């Protein structure tokens with residue numbers, strides 16, 4: 001599976017080291033951010049050596065320390081699928097960064113948006129950021145506590161889908177990779193459906209959960225090993241007929 005190792009080892013990291021990110025890695029991430037932003041028609045911007053939006057207890061509620069770099073995911077309000085696309089491509093960047101042995105964390109709430117230096121047009125806003133940087137090998141005690149607090153109620157595979165018949169192996173493989181995906185507060189709000197042979201994914205509240213939808217769709221696609229998604233809540237997944 002593409003990104004197998006990254007999917008298996010990724011977890012949210014909230015303590016960052018002062019060691020700067022290798023120059024070559026910064027260039028690689030910047031190039032990918034540009035490429036994915038163009039593909040999706042959204043802005044994905046890398047902010048390096050600027051942790052102002054996370055400094056002080058009040059801005060990150062004490063959850064983060066040492067943040068010095070982050071990726072800004074800029075929503076285009078004229079495109080109703082832009083948050084979902086940011087979820088999909090933002091998570092692809094997370095997996096690339098994980099392959100480069102960097103730590104990451106999606107952050108929707110615990111930072112100060114007004115201190116992010118992004119130039120925004122009137123139809124744009126910051127949907128989320130992803131912190132990125134060098135991290136200690138082992139999680140700190142605080143990181144372990146946050147992890148166990150957010151993972152108290154992780155969903156089983158059976159709680160993640162509805163179907164009208166036995167699901168194929170590639171569908172189950174897709175779901176097991178979705179189980180390892182990050183989601184806001186670890187709510188895992190995305191449901192998958194297998195009905196009349198058609199696969200789709202949906203959330204109850206698209207205004208809150210579209211980033212999670214895009215992230216989960218990417219993980220499903222990686223696990224299924226082939227196929228493409230249509231954008232949108234409730235949209236279909238197209239698995240190649242010759243592989244069924």
Ligand SMILES: Cc1cc2nc3c(=O)[nH]c(=O)nc-3n(C[C@H](O)[C@H](O)[C@H](O)COP(=O)(O)O)c2cc1C
Pocket residue numbers: 010011012063105106107108109110111128147150151180181182183184185186211212215
């Ligand atoms: C869209 C989104 C927003 C998030 N916002 C925050 C946040 O504001 N603060 C935070 O500490 N973690 C945040 N997280 C991280 C989640 O808490 C984390 O992904 C979840 O608990 C699962 O843990 P894991 O990433 O270690 O697997 C966010 C994750 C996502 C996907």
